[in-house]
Amino acid sequence: MAKNPLESKIETYLKNQIKNIEGLCYKFKSTVNGVPDQVVIYKGTIHLVEVKRPGERPRANQVQVHHQIQKQGVPVHTVDTTGAVDAFIKDVLGAEPKIQTKPKEAVISSKKRFKGMG
Structure with a gap:
């Protein structure tokens, strides 16, 4: 089954934002169903993120496995929007999320526009 594009966009946003704050974010593949899919490592802490x-x-x-993991003292978080990713970074990791902006495209004016000036 293909991953929903919206989920993959959130996953990519999470990875980019964690990289921006100089943390690590790894895709976690487990043979056990229900294990969170991302491992975030930041300033001596490890968090699992679904x-x-x-x-x-x-x-x-997933809820059952998340509870088992949390009983072992490892935090598990769920994010479903870019805003939730930013809140995770700010509230849980104590870092300031970086705003990602696309670079503006260069605007080239037509020479005809300036004809006769000068």
């Missing part, structure tokens, strides 16, 4: 489509919540088996 990325979902906007409005989607973890499935029952």
Whole structure:
């Protein structure tokens, strides 16, 4: 089954934002269903992050595995929007999310516009 593009965009945003604050973000592939899909390492802490489509919540088996992990003292977080990613970075990691802006395209004016000036 293909990953929903919206989920992949949030995952990419998470990876980019963690990189921007000089943290590490790795895709985690497990043989156990329900394990969060991202590992975030930042300033001596490790957090597991489940990325979902906007409005989607973890499935029952994911909730069960998340609770087992949390009982071992490892935080598990779920993000489903870019805003949730920013809140995770600010509230949990204690870092300031970096704003990603696309570079502006150069505007080239037509020479005809300036004809007769000069």
